[in-house]
Amino acid sequence: MVAKINDAEQSHLVAELRQRIAELEIANQEYQVTNEIINKPGQQNLKNEISDLKDEVRCSIVHIFTLYF
Secondary structure, X not given: OHHHHHHHHHHHHHHHHHHHHHHHHHHHHHHHHHHHHHXXXXXXXXXXXXXXXXXXXXXXXXXXXXXXX
C-alpha cells in the first residue's frame, strides 16, 4: 500500500515537472522570437529615424522659443 502511494506521488511529481519544462520551453521560444524582432536590421533604422525626428522637434522648439521669448 505504501509503495502504491509513493508511486502515485512520484507520478504526480513527474507530471508537474513535465508541465514546468513545457512552460519553460514556451517561454524560451517567446524570448527568442522577441529577441529576433528587436534585433532586426530594419528596427535600427526605425530607431535612428525616431531619434532624428526627436532632434528636429527639439531644434524647432528651441528656435521658436528664441524667436518669441
